[in-house]
Structures are given as C-alpha cells and as structure tokens.
Amino acid sequence: MRTMLAEIMEQAGFEVAGQASTGAEAVRMYRDLQPDLVTMDIIMPDMGGIDAVREIVREYPDANIVMCSAMGQQSLVIEAIQAGARDFIVKPFQPGRVMEAVQRVLG
Amino acid sequence: LQRSRHADLYIAETREHLSLLGRGILGLERGTEGALDEAFRAAHTIKGLAAAMGYQNVASLCHTLEDRLTDVRDGQRAMDAALIDELLSMSDALGEAAESTFRGPQPEDAGAAQAFQQEAVSAPVSDSCSAPAPPPNATVTARVLFEPDTPIRAARASIVRRNADRVGGVVGSWPEPDVDAGELLLHLSPAADLLALEKAIRTAGHVADVRFEPCMTRPPERSPGRAEEVEAVAWVRVPRDRLDDLAEGIAELSVFHERERLANGERATSDRAGPVLAELQRVILDLRMVPVSVAFERFHRLVRDALRSVGKEADFVMEGAGIAVDQAILDAIVDPLVHLLRNAIDHGLEVPDVREASGKPRRGKLRLEARRERSSVRITVADDGAGIARDRVLARAAQAKLIEAGTTGVSDEELFRLMSQPGFSTAESVTELSGRGVGLDVVVARVRSLGGAIEMTSTEREGTTFTIRLPITLSLAHALRIRVGGEDYAIALTHVTEAVTMQDQQTERQDGRETIALRGERIALVRLGSVLGARTGNETAAVVAELGERRVALAVDELIGHEKIVVKSFDAAVGTLPLFSGATILADGRPALLIDPLSVA
Numbered sequence: 266m267r268t269m270l271a272e273i274m275e276q277a278g279f280e281v282a283g284q285a286s287t288g289a290e291a292v293r294m295y296r297d298l299q300p301d302l303v304t305m306d307i308i309m310p311d312m313g314g315i316d317a318v319r320e321i322v323r324e325y326p327d328a329n330i331v332m333c334s335a336m337g338q339q340s341l342v343i344e345a346i347q348a349g350a351r352d353f354i355v356k357p358f359q360p361g362r363v364m365e366a367v368q369r370v371l372g
Numbered sequence: 373l374q375r376s377r378h379a380d381l382y383i384a385e386t387r388e389h390l391s392l393l394g395r396g397i398l399g400l401e402r403g404t405e406g407a408l409d410e411a412f413r414a415a416h417t418i419k420g421l422a423a424a425m426g427y428q429n430v431a432s433l434c435h436t437l438e439d440r441l442t443d444v445r446d447g448q449r450a451m452d453a454a455l456i457d458e459l460l461s462m463s464d465a466l467g468e469a470a471e472s473t474f475r476g477p478q479p480e481d482a483g484a485a486q487a488f489q490q491e492a493v494s495a496p497v498s499d500s501c502s503a504p505a506p507p508p509n510a511t512v513t514a515r516v517l518f519e520p521d522t523p524i525r526a527a528r529a530s531i532v533r534r535n536a537d538r539v540g541g542v543v544g545s546w547p548e549p550d551v552d553a554g555e556l557l558l559h560l561s562p563a564a565d566l567l568a569l570e571k572a573i574r575t576a577g578h579v580a581d582v583r584f585e586p587c588m589t590r591p592p593e594r595s596p597g598r599a600e601e602v603e604a605v606a607w608v609r610v611p612r613d614r615l616d617d618l619a620e621g622i623a624e625l626s627v628f629h630e631r632e633r634l635a636n637g638e639r640a641t642s643d644r645a646g647p648v649l650a651e652l653q654r655v656i657l658d659l660r661m662v663p664v665s666v667a668f669e670r671f672h673r674l675v676r677d678a679l680r681s682v683g684k685e686a687d688f689v690m691e692g693a694g695i696a697v698d699q700a701i702l703d704a705i706v707d708p709l710v711h712l713l714r715n716a717i718d719h720g721l722e723v724p725d726v727r728e729a730s731g732k733p734r735r736g737k738l739r740l741e742a743r744r745e746r747s748s749v750r751i752t753v754a755d756d757g758a759g760i761a762r763d764r765v766l767a768r769a770a771q772a773k774l775i776e777a778g779t780t781g782v783s784d785e786e787l788f789r790l791m792s793q794p795g796f797s798t799a800e801s802v803t804e805l806s807g808r809g810v811g812l813d814v815v816v817a818r819v820r821s822l823g824g825a826i827e828m829t830s831t832e833r834e835g836t837t838f839t840i841r842l843p844i845t846l847s848l849a850h851a852l853r854i855r856v857g858g859e860d861y862a863i864a865l866t867h868v869t870e871a872v873t874m875q876d877q878q879t880e881r882q883d884g885r886e887t888i889a890l891r892g893e894r895i896a897l898v899r900l901g902s903v904l905g906a907r908t909g910n911e912t913a914a915v916v917a918e919l920g921e922r923r924v925a926l927a928v929d930e931l932i933g934h935e936k937i938v939v940k941s942f943d944a945a946v947g948t949l950p951l952f953s954g955a956t957i958l959a960d961g962r963p964a965l966l967i968d969p970l971s972v973a
Binding site: 334336338339340342343346347351352353355365366369372 | 523524526527530531534549550552575576577
C-alpha cells in the first residue's frame with residue numbers, strides 16, 4: 266500500500282523523503298526530515314496514526330498530514346481531523362483523488 | 373424548511389421579474405422605447421435575488437444574458453429575430469434554472485416533496501425539519517452541499533467545519549460531527565465574513581455548493597432606527613387561501629348582518645356594525661384586487677410564438693392592463709383567454725399573402741382589451757381576420773344534426789350557440805395551436821361558472837370579436853331577488869341594466885318572439901315562468917339584461933328587492949341547467965338559485 270502511494274507521488278513529480286512503518290517511527294522521521302507533506306495510515310502498529318498526528322502537530326502546528334483510510338473508518342477519520350490532519354484519502358487509492366487532496370493541502 | 377419559506381419569497385419575486393424580462397425582450401423586438409433598460413433592470417434584479425440566496429447557477433445565467441444585452445446596447449449585435457429568439461430562450465432557461473433551484477435537490481419521491489411543500493404552507497412558523505433552531509445570535513446559515521460521490525461525507529464535513537472555524541463567525545452547526553446528514557449547516561453571526569467563509573469552505577474539497585440563507589426562526593437583531601422597521605412591514609406575502617377564507621368569512625358575516633337588520637325592521641337606524649362591515653368588505657376586496665396585467669403580461673410571448681408557428685403576422689395590442697379585478701377571477705379567466713387568442717391566430721387571422729390578395733394590410737390586428745363597466749369588467753378579444761365561415765359552421769352543425777340542412781341566415785348569437793356545443797369544431801386539421809377538441813364550450817362553461825357571460829360578433833372578411841363580462845369579485849355579489857311561481861331566485865346585477873314594470877308594456881311578436889319596447893327599441897321578452905315550468909300571465913315586472921349587442925327582458929312575477937349575496941359555486945354538470953349559474957343563501961336564510969339572465973336570451 267505504502268509503495269503504491271509512493272509511486273503515485275513520484276509519478277506526479279514529488280520526491281519521497283522517507284517511509285516509516287510505525288507511528289513512533291513516523292514521529293521521529295518527521296523531526297529529522299520536516300517534509301512538506303505526510304500521508305499517514307490511520308491504523309498502524311504501536312502508536313496509531315491518530316496519536317502520531319497529535320504528536321507531530323503538537324510540535325509542528327503547520328504540518329501537512331493527509332490521512333489514508335478505508336471506507337467505514339468514519340469516526341477515526343473525524344478524530345484524526347480533530348487531532349490536526351489536514352485532509353484524508355480513501356482506499357483504494359485513485360491517483361487523481363490522491364493528487365486532488367495533496368493539492369488542496371499544499372495549495 | 374426555513375429555507376423553503378424564503379425560497380417561496382424568492383421564487384415569487386423572481387417570477388415577477390422574469391415576466392418583466394420577457395416583456396422587455398419582446399419590447400426590444402417591437403422597438404419599444406425603454407425596453408432595453410427594462411430588460412436590463414429585470415435581469416439585474418433576478419441576478420441580485422439569486423445571489424442573495426446563493427443560487428450561483430441562476431446568477432451566472434443572468435450574467436450571460438446581461439452580457440448579450442450589453443452587446444445590443446453597444447451596437448455589437450444587430451437586433452434581429454434570431455437574437456430575440458436567443459434572448460427568449462435564455463430567459464426561459466433562466467426561469468427553469470430558478471424553478472429547479474427553488475425546488476432544490478429534492479427527495480426522489482414526489483410524496484416527500486409534496487409533504488415538504490405542504491408543511492411549508494401549513495406550518496410556516498414551527499421548524500419541523502430535524503435541524504434544531506439556530507442559536508439566537510445567528511443571522512445567516514451557510515448550507516454546504518457535497519458532491520454526490522463524496523467519500524466519508526461526515527469526515528469531509530469535519531474539514532469544512534474546521535476551515536470555517538478558522539475564519540470565524542460560526543456560532544453553531546448541524547448535524548453533530550460524527551453524523552452524516554448529507555449536508556452541513558453552519559449558523560453564522562452577523563460579524564461573519566461570508567466571502568472568506570465560502571472560500572474556506574470550498575477549499576475543504578468535494579463541496580458542490582455553498583448557499584447562504586437567512587435564519588428565519590428569530591428575526592435578525594435590528595439596528596435601532598424606525599426607517600428599517602417601516603421597511604420590514606411594508607410588504608407581507610400571504611398564501612391566497614388565507615385571504616379567500618377571510619373574504620368569505622366577512623362576506624357571510626355581512627349577509628348575517630343584513631338578515632338581522634331585516635328582522636329588526638325599523639330599529640335598523642341604530643345599526644353600527646353596518647358601516648364597519650362595509651369598510652371591511654372594501655378593504656378585503658382591495659386586497660384581492662390585482663391589475664389584469666399580472667396575467668396578461670405573458671400573452672405577449674404567447675401571441676408572438678403562436679404567430680411565428682403558423683407563419684402569420686399581426687400587431688398585438690393590449691389595452692386596459694391596469695384594470696383591477698379579483699385575483700381568483702383573473703386566474704380563472706386566463707385559460708379561456710388563451711384559447712380565444714389562439715383561435716384568433718389559428719383560425720381568424722389569414723396568412724400575409726391571403727390578406728394582401730383580399731386588399732388587407734399584410735399584418736393583421738389582434739386586440740385584447742379590459743374595461744371597467746359598472747360593477748363588472750368587460751374583456752374583448754378582437755381580430756381583423758377572415759371572420760367565422762358561416763357556411764362551414766352551418767354545414768358542420770347540420771352534419772351533427774344540430775340544425776336542419778340548408779338553414780341559412782342565422783344570427784351571430786345562434787352561430788355562437790352552435791359553435792359552443794361540446795366538441796363542435798370546424799378546424800379541418802389539428803394544428804399545434806388549437807383544434808384539439810377543447811372547444812368554445814369549455815370557454816363558455818368557465819365564463820358562466822364565474823357568473824359571467826360571453827358573446828361573439830363576426831363579420832366575414834372583417835374579423836371576429838368576443839366580449840366577456842365578468843363580475844369584479846367572486847366573493848360578494850349584488851343581486852336582484854325575484855319571485856316566479858312562488859319561488860325566490862336571485863339574478864346577479866353584473867348583467868342587469870334596469871327593471872321595468874310590465875303594466876305599461878305592450879308586447880308584440882317579432883320574428884316569432886315576444887318583444888317589448890324600451891325607449892323606442894324592441895327587445896326580446898322571455899317569461900321566466902315558462903322557462904321554469906310555472907304558470908305565466910301574472911308577471912308584474914321585467915328585468916333587462918345586456919351584454920354587448922345582446923339584450924333581453926326577463927318577465928318575473930314579482931320584484932322583491934336588492935340584496936347582497938355570497939355566491940357558492942355550483943356543481944351541476946355543464947350544460948344540464950343552462951339557466952342557473954350558481955346558488956346562494958338569501959338574506960332571510962333561504963337558499964336560492966342564481967339565474968344567468970343571458971342564458972335565455
């Protein structure tokens with residue numbers, strides 16, 4: 266899933282600065298890389314995606330985080346948005362939809 | 373639901389201005405002075421109304437139309453029929469857009485839509501929508517509509533909410549954050565920056581539309597100052613049936629009052645309620661009166677389109693558009709007038725070449741005139757076309773066994789009577805305009821059901837004129853109470869010109885009909901007793917009725933007097949009782965039938 270998303274982003278001309286596989290790793294990596302944009306799964310091992318968002322936004326209020334969710338995760342997505350996520354995309358990913366969200370957030 | 377009340381106002385005003393726009397465009401075609409300005413003003417107002425409601429589609433259509441008008445003003449576009457057609461179709465599109473926006477993204481099933489509308493009428497104050505009332509400090513509600521395929525709409529709504537919160541001014545919202553209601557309402561304080569809000573809302577993505585609507589449950593806090601308050605009460609739109617109920621109530625009250633007054637006899641001098649009731653009646657009548665132009669305005673377009681579709685040319689003249697009549701009457705008479713106008717265009721007026729060949733100007737004349745006459749209004753539809761082809765009408769009537777074959781020399785009255793038989797039509801082909809079996813009989817029935825009368829005069833090669841006389845109002849009529857064969861009847865004064873005593877009358881037979889002399893003229897006398905199957909010979913008076921050229925005297929046993937009556941509609945099958953046009957309750961409480969004096973002429 267992560268690779269697929271990375272492909273979509275690279276094809277659109279973005280550079281993928283790093284890929285984390287857990288929530289805690291994501292927070293650490295954000296401090297090091299301070300990327301323009303983060304896409305984050307809602308469900309992740311150890312620290313969940315929502316906690317990771319909360320953590321990152323606490324330190325970097327302008328962080329641009331787009332949540333990746335499946336249909337049926339409505340309340341989790343809302344929680345993530347309240348935690349500071351900018352937008353969300355829904356699986357299965359459609360390149361067009363992904364880029365729309367990215368442009369909205371970076372726009 | 374709050375929206376729907378406002379939307380009602382919106383659509384009513386938009387319709388008015390659409391009709392002005394249509395008039396302006398047609399004026400352009402005729403080269404009427406000021407027509408361009410009128411069209412401009414109307415388009416601009418429609419745009420403003422739509423923008424105020426947040427109906428962007430309507431507003432942008434208006435904008436396009438204004439652009440086209442600007443081209444005309446600046447001489448960029450030549451005025452020709454094609455341009456007029458284009459402008460008219462744009463105005464049509466505008467009307468459709470306004471109507472469909474007004475109906476909104478409605479539930480699929482019509483039942484719900486209907487219930488929605490009924491609620492809007494019957495419960496205008498209570499908010500029966502599931503959305504709770506907006507907070508008291510809210511003056512505007514932003515209604516956010518999402519694209520149909522928006523994934524996880526409730527989450528998208530959260531983004532909208534957050535974006536709007538950042539701009540500020542949001543004092544409440546609906547529904548709860550984790551509920552998907554299909555749309556999102558944001559209640560805004562007077563301080564909210566609507567432009568910035570709309571921008572922020574739209575950047576949340578998947579937003580199809582943002583509509584700003586005034587909150588209705590609580591009036592916006594007014595800044596102190598009387599001027600605004602006066603403005604606020606200057607106009608009230610009320611559903612018509614409320615007004616009808618009120619009018620009927622007042623009318624019945626005044627009939628009761630009259631009954632009391634008659635019962636009390638001489639003590640009537642201390643009548644205090646009388647003048648008050650009379651004033652109330654005047655006020656309510658006034659409220660229901662609208663100028664005929666309200667309905668006639670649309671005829672310009674109708675006539676134009678009808679003429680074009682049959683390739684005929686005519687100048688259409690409307691006169692007396694400012695004459696005021698009861699709106700209920702106006703509504704009811706529109707269809708018959710449409711029918712008469714279409715008939716005139718389809719069957720009356722000739723094509724230009726034929727007109728030229730018979731020495732007439734290529735362009736015909738079509739005239740619609742309203743005129744106040746005593747307590748009634750007279751409407752004339754006249755054309756300078758070929759006139760009624762008597763031979764064809766008579767042949768057709770003979771075919772239908774209405775008259776004997778070979779009959780000639782019938783009067784206009786008789787001709788009209790034949791033509792208004794149900795299903796009678798001489799149209800050789802069914803055209804787009806008329807000849808679909810809805811005939812003059814329907815027109816006659818409608819006019820009569822309103823307590824009116826219609827007559828026709830026609831001269832071959834010169835044209836045909838229809839004259840309709842209608843009461844000014846339906847609710848209360850002045851009537852003459854008469855007695856025939858021991859029964860009391862009422863005759864509406866709409867058509868009555870005078871009453872004469874029979875004692876001084878020398879009746880005389882002319883063309884097989886009994887006549888009396890009235891100021892040197894002989895008019896037909898009909899003994900009501902013989903029509904009603906009662907004994908005749910003891911008539912003491914005759915009531916003279918008139919419409920256009922037609923006059924008739926109705927001999928009655930006794931003339932009782934003048935009364936105010938409330939006319940109740942009459943559900944007898946059309947054609948079964950040509951004599952009676954309605955029923956009423958007389959001042960002494962007795963029911964009586966209302967006689968249409970011209971039906972026996």
